[in-house]
Amino acid sequence: MARGHHAALPQELAHRWKDFLSDEAIDYLAGQTIGSNIPHNDPNSPHKWNAAHQTYNPAVERELRSFMSSKGISQDNPMTVRQAAEFEARILQSNKPEIRDFNQSIGRYSNEVARTRGAGRGTTGAKGGGPND
Amino acid sequence: MTESTETRLRLCSLLDQARVSVRSGQLGAARSKLLVAISLGSVEALIDLADVECREENREAAEVLLAQAEVVASRVGDPADYFALSGAYQLMLGAGTLAEQKKKAAKHLERAAELGLATAQATIAHWYRLGLNGLQADEASFKRWIESAVNARDPLAICEYVGYLLDKGQPMPAGLAEEVRGLSADYEEAKSLIRRLPL
Numbered sequence: 360m361a362r363g364h365h366a367a368l369p370q371e372l373a374h375r376w377k378d379f380l381s382d383e384a385i386d387y388l389a390g391q392t393i394g395s396n397i398p399h400n401d402p403n404s405p406h407k408w409n410a411a412h413q414t415y416n417p418a419v420e421r422e423l424r425s426f427m428s429s430k431g432i433s434q435d436n437p438m439t440v441r442q443a444a445e446f447e448a449r450i451l452q453s454n455k456p457e458i459r460d461f462n463q464s465i466g467r468y469s470n471e472v473a474r475t476r477g478a479g480r481g482t483t484g485a486k487g488g489g490p491n492d
Numbered sequence: 493m494t495e496s497t498e499t500r501l502r503l504c505s506l507l508d509q510a511r512v513s514v515r516s517g518q519l520g521a522a523r524s525k526l527l528v529a530i531s532l533g534s535v536e537a538l539i540d541l542a543d544v545e546c547r548e549e550n551r552e553a554a555e556v557l558l559a560q561a562e563v564v565a566s567r568v569g570d571p572a573d574y575f576a577l578s579g580a581y582q583l584m585l586g587a588g589t590l591a592e593q594k595k596k597a598a599k600h601l602e603r604a605a606e607l608g609l610a611t612a613q614a615t616i617a618h619w620y621r622l623g624l625n626g627l628q629a630d631e632a633s634f635k636r637w638i639e640s641a642v643n644a645r646d647p648l649a650i651c652e653y654v655g656y657l658l659d660k661g662q663p664m665p666a667g668l669a670e671e672v673r674g675l676s677a678d679y680e681e682a683k684s685l686i687r688r689l690p691l
Contacts, residue, residue: 362648392625396614396648398647398679451590452584466579467511467579469575470576473572473576474572
């Protein structure tokens with residue numbers, strides 16, 4: 360499973376709305392993540408801030424309902440991959456504070472993890488041989 | 493305290509203050525803090541200012557700031573700056589289409605990996621393994637980067653590589669299983685592998 364935060368459609372919503380998404384749209388949305396370098400159970404990760412996530416998910420769900428309504432998406436006419444990408448862009452470019460602030464906080468924490476781990480930089484490029492050699 | 497440490501601390505403080513201002517909707521105050529940080533050479537401040545511009549619907553100005561961030565990053569050569577640029581494009585702070593921005597995100601992430609940032613190597617390997625964020629799944633590229641990140645002892649890379657070897661039924665290099673056991677107290681990724689490890 361992909362690591363990180365599924366910004367466009369959190370897994371809880373993907374599960375709840377799966378009948379309105381084509382299989383291809385589900386696969387597409389599952390493959391779009393931010394913060395893939397953050398360990399799953401990192402206690403400092405914004406992803407673990409339940410209060411923020413509890414505000415984020417309903418805000419994304421409101422956007423989803425509005426998007427589906429405007430596109431005529433239904434169980435008989437599920438979301439296509441193209442529509443999933445359009446929805447993803449809408450979420451990533453949203454200026455609603457509960458969406459934008461949360462995604463930005465994930466991005467910033469991801470950068471912080473990278474800077475913290477920068478001290479343990481590895482081989483330059485991929486010149487090394489196999490692990491442990 | 494060295495001058496660079498002092499500058500880094502000052503930059504962190506400016507960025508923190510700017511982010512508090514953004515969250516409280518005081519974009520003007522955020523802008524003035526970020527401009528000071530930019531004058532100190534901060535790529536992250538350029539990216540944060542691009543976010544402020546996006547909040548004000550000035551996407552073209554954001555794109556200019558990201559281009560400026562790319563110039564500073566190439567001059568300084570700090571892989572963490574390329575990592576941050578990758579994040580900026582993942583969050584669509586630029587002006588291009590979704591596909592264009594994902595391409596830039598992958599390009600900057602790969603550059604951070606080339607410059608030796610282990611967490612970037614582990615991340616791009618993960619993307620290549622699963623075909624994430626617009627990249628096609630590519631086993632050769634996955635192996636290229638995961639091996640570098642494992643050599644740098646990146647914990648997530650170790651877990652991912654061990655998972656890959658177990659999935660493929662391939663032999664485990666000496667000591668790797670023990671490392672995963674050692675990581676399991678702190679990393680859920682390691683914990684979920686434990687029961688699959690050879691005794």
